[in-house]
Amino acid sequence: xxxxxxxxxxxxxxxxxxxxxxxxxxxxxxxxxxxxxxxxxxxxxxxxxxxxxxxxxxxxxxxxxxxxxxxxxxxxxxxxxxxxxxxxxxxxxxxxxxxxxxxxxxxxxxxxxxxxxxxxxxxxxxxxxxxxxxxxxxxxxxxxxxxxxxxxxxxxxxxxxxxxxxxxxxxxxxxxxxxxxxxxxxxxxxxxxxxxxxxxxxxxxxxxxxxxxxxxxxxxxxxxxxxxxxxxxxxxxxxxxxxxxxxxxxxxxxxxxxxxxxxxxx
Numbered sequence: 001x002x003x004x005x006x007x008x009x010x011x012x013x014x015x016x017x018x019x020x021x022x023x024x025x026x027x028x029x030x031x032x033x034x035x036x037x038x039x040x041x042x043x044x045x046x047x048x049x050x051x052x053x054x055x056x057x058x059x060x061x062x063x064x065x066x067x068x069x070x071x072x073x074x075x076x077x078x079x080x081x082x083x084x085x086x087x088x089x090x091x092x093x094x095x096x097x098x099x100x101x102x103x104x105x106x107x108x109x110x111x112x113x114x115x116x117x118x119x120x121x122x123x124x125x126x127x128x129x130x131x132x133x134x135x136x137x138x139x140x141x142x143x144x145x146x147x148x149x150x151x152x153x154x155x156x157x158x159x160x161x162x163x164x165x166x167x168x169x170x171x172x173x174x175x176x177x178x179x180x181x182x183x184x185x186x187x188x189x190x191x192x193x194x195x196x197x198x199x200x201x202x203x204x205x206x207x208x209x210x211x212x213x214x215x216x217x218x219x220x221x222x223x224x225x226x227x228x229x230x231x232x233x234x235x236x237x238x239x240x241x242x243x244x245x246x247x248x249x250x251x252x253x254x255x256x257x258x259x260x261x262x263x264x265x266x
């Protein structure tokens with residue numbers, strides 16, 4: 001997993017361990033910290049110790065999936081969840097990001113917003129591409145002309161998030177509503193906006209992905225967040241993996257399970 005400290009993955013871990021306990025297996029955890037080399041080292045270590053199977057949410061910087069061939073030769077099954085590769089013939093469970101994006105744009109438009117921006121993740125990330133495509137579809141659905149200047153990418157670091165927000169805030173025709181890659185990005189965006197004197201939920205409204213529980217501790221939370229169901233994803237991915245392990249069937253017929261994301265208004 002990328003970061004065990006994130007609430008998303010905390011929920012995922014609990015779900016995985018619950019399934020593992022039922023199936024009489026022990027879970028070993030590896031944290032990539034979104035580093036491709038670290039991720040590969042973890043996988044090689046698991047291979048060396050002959051684990052029965054691997055669940056993986058890919059690093060946002062992973063560009064090489066050659067490790068799949070390595071694991072296939074050793075007959076170690078692998079199931080992806082959340083951050084999955086854009087390739088066929090692999091088992092994967094993930095959230096359909098488009099459904100939540102469309103609900104978010106609809107909610108903004110219903111409240112009178114026409115100038116809507118997107119601060120997205122790294123362009124190389126599949127989840128970013130899905131968000132970008134869904135954003136275009138949702139804007140077109142609501143009859144709003146797509147403006148490329150309203151779409152900015154961030155590397156998801158604090159500095160990158162602030163730089164992206166600066167680009168949005170310095171636009172001549174500044175947007176009144178913004179969708180961001182996830183809730184942690186939004187925290188940086190809100191802080192930067194406040195420093196510029198922008199009033200949350202008055203001058204600018206925010207919706208982001210993840211629906212982390214942290215918003216309930218804010219006096220003035222963003223307008224909404226998009227639920228991606230980490231517990232459901234992880235639970236289903238674990239079930240698929242343990243079914244493969246218990247049946248000893250290393251088949252090429254891949255299972256793909258998709259859960260629609262959903263807007264949760266605050």
